[in-house]
Amino acid sequence: MTLKPQQAEPLSRSRPAGRVGDKPRRARTGRRPGPVTLAVFIIPALVLFALFVLVPVGFAGYTSFFRWNGLGGLPNDFIGLDNFRTLLADEVFLGDLGRLALVVGLSIVVQLPLAFGLAMLLHQRFPGRAVFRLLFFVPYVLTEAVTAVLFGLIFSPRRGFADALLASVGVDASIGWLSDRSLVMFVIFGILTWKFFGFHMILYLAARQNIPDELYEAARVDGATGPQLFRHITIPLMGPTVRITVFLSVIGTVQLFDLVFVLTHGGPFHASETLAITMYEEGFGRNQIGYASALSIAMFLISLVFALGYQRLVLKRDLQGALTSTEGSKA
Amino acid sequence: MSVNTLRAKVLRSTGLYVAAFATLAFVATPILFAALGGFKDNQQLRENAFGLPSPWNWANYTDVLAAEAFWRQLFNSVFIALVTTFIVVAASAMVAFVFARYNFRGREGLFTLFAAGMMFPFAVAVLPLFIILRTFELLNSPLGVILPQAAFGLPLTIIILRSFFRAIPGEVEEAATIDGAGPWRFFTQILLPMSRPVLATVSVLALVGSWNSYLLPLVVLSRPTWWTLPLGVTQFQGQYSSETAKVLAFVMLAMLPALIFYAFAERHLISGLTSGGTKG
Amino acid sequence: MRKPQSRARAVLAAGAAAAVAFTATACGDSGESTADLTWWHIQNEDPMKTTWAEMADEWAAEADLTVEVEPIANEAFKERLATSAQSGTLPDLYQTWGGGVLAEQVEAGLVRDITDDVDCLDKVNPITLEAYTIDDRLYAVPFDQGVVGFWYNMDLFAEAGIDTPPATWDEFLGAVEQLKAAGITPIALGGADQWPTHYYWTYLVMRTLGLDGLEAAAEAGDFSDPGFTEAGQKLADLAALEPFQEGFESATYDQADGQAALMGEGGAAMELMGQWAPQAQRDNSGTDGPGDALSFFPFPAIEGGAGTTTEFLGGGGGFAAGAESPDEVVDFMCFLLEEDNQAQVVKDGNMSTVAADPAAVVPDMNNEQQLVVDAMATATGTQLYLDQAYPPSIGSTVNEASEGLVLGEISPEDFVAMVNEAWAAEK
Known part of the structure; x- marks a missing residue:
């Protein structure tokens, strides 16, 4: 992984000169540097990428065809597609998919509109606006695992802050925030909203600020009302960003792990389990590495099918934009 | 009216x-x-959930700050984040440079390969990564966290840098070439200094990603020597289960570096996150 | 070319050099502790945390070695040990419960065989070595040995008008109803951890089929005997009475607001737990616990069942050594077994002695310790906790199914089917 800048220069200068004559317009893409120069620039990233991204993903694919406890050696008990067959009948896995759909649905119906509304709000000029924007984004900066510990204490059944908060407004019920199996996913969704609405809000805000004021002025001159402006200018022009946030939200939710793992470990009895938690438990808790690999391949396929389908049906030309910020997003 | x-x-x-x-x-x-x-004690937490602490109990915070483990974990988090960032930005800048400014066979294919890396959820790779790191004897080593993190950071960083590098006018390179600068010199002496803002942006993204990372350190670092803060917080919670106030103090102190960092790097962070999201 | 290096380039080069240097140091260190001996245990609360730290220091000074002690909370410990085993190396000295989990580690070649090197076991109760003996080879030394039973708060029982602890399952259910009627939470349970729940299922099976019946079924890897379903049904019936504290579904055993803390605060009348329970009640609640009001009764008998109340679910803690541990680790194991040190551990950690002659090591046992020793003295047989006795994939299935059964998510028949499936996959 070492970089060797000192060697690169002499090597690269050994190639023939004569590029100067290229037309400036073509200069950007028209040059053909020597293979050695190219290699020096490409190899560090390529080796890193191959070793720690491509090989692992490929290896997961390979392992998913075996029964293997992972303790030493290589897998040798080939069982074909058995792991995948088991997977499709596994109620926990199917439940994970249901919970994935639930969180995605809630995000689209609740979280993203909330973020959108707040972005519109913060687009108004009023004193303190910048401070609000700064503060609304704070939860996004916090580490998920740390956030989970904090909310674990807030929703703790007997010393919990959430119960005390309710009691202070006269509701004296001890609510099983994390122990009620029909409630726990909604509590987790609430925490995800707390953590991630700021991210989506910032994206919407930036998109809204990119819409030129002239458009609104021109429409207003033509007699358009506020709601009409919103429907015919704001919504269409922010469409791409909205589509991308939906995309990011889904891809992030597929990978959801840290927050739920620390908060509930996926319990009670799988009620809050996610794909990644099931994979972790099967792999490290039960030494079923083969089966867990099949699960991770399923996760990959879900992301891939969704990404391709969404790109084809919805995003079209927005893809590059989507690609460039998958990193920073969850739910 | x-x-x-x-x-x-x-x-x-x-x-x-x-x-x-x-x-x-x-x-x-x-x-x-x-x-x-964090300034209360358990009794106050129960009986005075909302009010200001009375009396203010500094012991929780000072205990955490006096603990060697906290500082070690803080150091580990910072160290791992810095080295990850350096590696991912350096490697990405080099490859994004040739992607952006040279034409060669296989360029588009190679770029698509890197870009497709965005589609791999990290969790997919964690199991085989674990086995590969085991083979390389990188478990329980900071490198076992750094290298995979850097590798998974490549696609995003390359995409952002490539589009920035492409936007630099060809004339700049012409001038440099006439001056006798080869690709390496153009890259290090002209392109990189010109790209400082975008380098800051991708660096911030890489730093934040590494800082928040939990799953990878969780499986790679089973020994506490190199534990990062997120691991430390969950461990601390287990260790001081009966002392909620102390856990809150630890949680607060673990959040503080990120908050301070955000206060200073807000601009870069936001521009990094929005650079892609608003496109199209 | 003659130009001095530009600043950007100098910075880059320096950065590269630094990265290489960092990486090199990091590699050399590679996270393997610089200590000669690393020791993982789960006594992460004082006083035991300090007691063992001091013993480690004392031995290290004598042996002129360094010992790094890592106390880790129970659940986190199990996870870390599992990843550590997957990574192909185990700590030099680590907590184990023996059984199938240890056997799988042994099979993978990760554990030191200490049979021929340990020469300090003559004063140790041989029964305590059984869980750590695999194919006649010994892989760990014990430090604690005891049984699981109901720890109950006599004051709360009296409040509900219960004078004698229940001896049969029907009486037990009656007691639960009486406690509920008196407005007392009958049972504290850390449902999220699963293993506390699996004690109930195991005991019900033991009382229904007898110890021999359970052992035979495990040997055959087949839980199809109707007794398993009957036992499961009894657990489901108990759960239907809603005997557990509110929010038990997400409660853990040893975290804030967990099972142990609740018992310690007198918030529930009883818990089914091992010999460590009284200490954990104090540690996790930050109180002195129920004190003299705390007592113990064995898991009740089932009318017409093959098992008796003298058959116990039990086990303890031992220390195994990783395959790559230094030879001196065996000396350290023996050091921990020295009578002074055992007595200290019994005193500080409220553990049950593993000495063949308990009175010699601990002449003045406290009430709680006496209760455990008395129970063990009546024991006609013991079964190691199933989640440790069986290979991990089966143990976790039993744990998971126990949780599902108590929550009403699965039926007793589903339980049997799940475990049988896990057995089948293991073969």
């Missing part, structure tokens, strides 16, 4: 502030709970 508009204006701005402060309360309450809770 003018009374009406005035009233509408007042109503509107009242509405604005109500919504803004309601959201602020939603955002700030948990954090204030942690910050103030």
